[in-house]
Amino acid sequence: MTTSRRTILLDVSTPPLAQALKDSFAADATVHTLPSNVAPDAVSSQYPSTDALILSPRVNSPQPADSLTATWEAAGEPALRRCIGLMTAVGAGMVVRQRGVILVIGGLSGLTGFPGWTLASTLEGALVALTRSLACEWSPHGVRVLYLAASPSEEVPLENGVGTGTTASFTERTPLKRLATPEAIAKVAHYLAGERASFVTGTPVRADGGWTSWGLLR
Numbered sequence: 137m138t139t140s141r142r143t144i145l146l147d148v149s150t151p152p153l154a155q156a157l158k159d160s161f162a163a164d165a166t167v168h169t170l171p172s173n174v175a176p177d178a179v180s181s182q183y184p185s186t187d188a189l190i191l192s193p194r195v196n197s198p199q200p201a202d203s204l205t206a207t208w209e210a211a212g213e214p215a216l217r218r219c220i221g222l223m224t225a226v227g228a229g230m231v232v233r234q235r236g237v238i239l240v241i242g243g244l245s246g247l248t249g250f251p252g253w254t255l256a257s258t259l260e261g262a263l264v265a266l267t268r269s270l271a272c273e274w275s276p277h278g279v280r281v282l283y284l285a286a287s288p289s290e291e292v293p294l295e296n297g298v299g300t301g302t303t304a305s306f307t308e309r310t311p312l313k314r315l316a317t318p319e320a321i322a323k324v325a326h327y328l329a330g331e332r333a334s335f336v337t338g339t340p341v342r343a344d345g346g347w348t349s350w351g352l353l354r
Contacts, residue, residue, distance in 0.1 A: 141166050142187035144329070145179065147222055149194040152289065153241070156318035157190060160326040176221035180229050188329040189226045191219050192241035193259065201254040212255050216262055227270060227279060234278040237329045240267060241284045241321065244347065247340055260285075264340055271338030280337035282328050286321045287344040311346030 142165040148154040158167045193215040223238055230236025245253045246260025264283050271281040324343045327333055
């Protein structure tokens with residue numbers, strides 16, 4: 137018996153994570169990477185039978201909140217608009233077909249506070265809220281929507297800016313004493329987008345090496 141391959145769309149801004157996701161899904165899916173300039177409606181038309189949409193915007197340049205105006209207009213707003221556009225356009229087709237998964241891969245900023253990371257917190261917090269709302273609206277139509285909150289990857293070094301630490305200090309603060317790899321995050325994404333996670337929707341899932349559980353200790 138031949139099983140049809142799934143169609144996975146990737147809109148992922150970090151090349152190492154994009155490649156890890158491609159490798160993870162290669163055995164059981166056809167993966168398409170979306171060009172950054174393609175319109176959401178065009179994506180929906182070009183891939184009318186999408187099984188999973190995986191998005192991962194990267195807006196995490198640390199800076200004081202009072203200097204965000206230009207950066208927000210240049211990076212934050214376009215990234216949020218693109219995510220909303222893709223999720224709603226592709227998701228509408230999934231609703232009609234009564235199946236599909238939308239997975240946003242972001243950082244921890246949308247679930248907690250970090251000094252100097254207001255831009256990332258705003259973008260990710262909005263996407264966490266959107267995940268919850270779309271999941272509640274679309275779950276009766278067989279569409280799951282999830283947010284994967286991942287800690288920084290060893291392939292994407294931390295920037296030593298306002299309120300941030302170094303890669304070494306972040307590693308020390310993480311209970312597993314190491315940063316994530318793109319491959320580790322991709323494995324969690326593969327699970328969440330598959331049938332084994334068919335009862336998981338509308339919630340953030342953390343892959344953070346225990347960072348959040350550490351509580352107030354540094």
